Amino acid sequence: MKLSNIVNNIDCKMIGKDVEISSITFDSKKVDENTLFVSLKGDGEIGLALKNGARAIVSKSEVIGVTNVIVKDERLALSKICANFYGYKNNKISVIGVVGTNGKTSTCVMLAGMLKASGKSVATICTGKVTIGNEVIETDMTTPDPTELFEYIGKMISKKIKYCVMEVSAHAIYYKKTDAIDFSYLIFTNCTQDHLDFFETFENYKKVKMSYFTCHADKYVVNSDDETGVEILQNGKALTYGLNNPADVFAINVKHYSDKITFVLNMFDS
Known part of the structure; x- marks a missing residue:
């Protein structure tokens, strides 16, 4: 799924290419090359996620050298991003x-x-x-x-x-x-x-x-x-x-x- 669709209707700023995403995680150990990594613990985890090949990063502050989605509240963003990615809509269930x-x-x-x-x-x-x-x-x-x-x-x-x-x-x-x-x-x-x-x-x-x-x-x-x-x-x-x-x-x-x-x-x- 395109990143722009995943972050649709979320209060954020997307910087970089509209990349294809196949998984979402906040655990840097579970990152692969098509993963959207949501930072909940700060720069240390972001560094590990990038080392493991994260395709894009969701964070409060800007991350250079990778597609980056900047948000005010990472945990609220994580909930909404996952809802979009897995197709949740309140009129379906x-x-x-x-x-x-x-x-x-x-x-x-x-x-x-x-x-x-x-x-x-x-x-x-x-x-x-x-x-x-x-x-x-x-x-x-x-x-x-x-x-x-x-x-x-x-x-x-x-x-x-x-x-x-x-x-x-x-x-x-x-x-x-x-x-x-x-x-x-x-x-x-x-x-x-x-x-x-x-x-x-x-x-x-x-x-x-x-x-x-x-x-x-x-x-x-x-x-x-x-x-x-x-x-x-x-x-x-x-x-x-x-x-x-x-x-x-x-x-x-x-x-x-x-x-x-x-x-x-x-x-x-x-």
């Missing part, structure tokens, strides 16, 4: 994201099951596993890096799958891995203390999760029983669910058994 400390995988699996039961074609991206039709791909992240993430979504589109249900981790939000995705729905489960080794404080961790519920989806679904969920709801409208606080969708007559839970589901108080 509906992506539903699940954000929260706990319950992301369960929510994805149950939602995918309901979509399948209604006759929809659906793929999932969950912790440690991506499922596309009958193909199961083992992964080592909750949310894959953009170079892998959009390759999976591109494969879903090629298989004419209409829905992708995926986990969106706090790290993925922080690193803008999914910023090129126009989510059909974003679901918020809860926010409890986690990953403080990375985010340092609960407030930082919470702000990252909350930041995604502003302009990244057409519709939002939020747990009104969670304190952070209540804060999210103060910033805009969303479909709410819960057991204790007022909600659009809630359960009554909840009964727990050894192998199941039964309840009466009330929707919009009807």
Whole structure:
């Protein structure tokens, strides 16, 4: 694919020839002669990428002697570049994201099951596993890096799958891995203390999760029983669910058994 097509609709400045690109990476060890290298770590990595034969470089500052795409935000650019390269368009597949400390995988699996039961074609991206039709791909992240993430979504589109249900981790939000995705729905489960080794404080961790519920989806679904969920709801409208606080969708007559839970589901108080 021509570089000009890969960086289409991205805020950037391209210097040099419009070269042909066959792969994208931010790992200098994976560079070959037709690779577009996205610099996330600075000049040292750029030098290694050039030594390994990178065809073009995406960076914040100008790189002499090679086709160069200058951007303000490399991580945002990486997400959008990979989306373009692998053919992601929001009118080809509906992506539903699940954000929260706990319950992301369960929510994805149950939602995918309901979509399948209604006759929809659906793929999932969950912790440690991506499922596309009958193909199961083992992964080592909750949310894959953009170079892998959009390759999976591109494969879903090629298989004419209409829905992708995926986990969106706090790290993925922080690193803008999914910023090129126009989510059909974003679901918020809860926010409890986690990953403080990375985010340092609960407030930082919470702000990252909350930041995604502003302009990244057409519709939002939020747990009104969670304190952070209540804060999210103060910033805009969303479909709410819960057991204790007022909600659009809630359960009554909840009964727990050894192998199941039964309840009466009330929707919009009807």
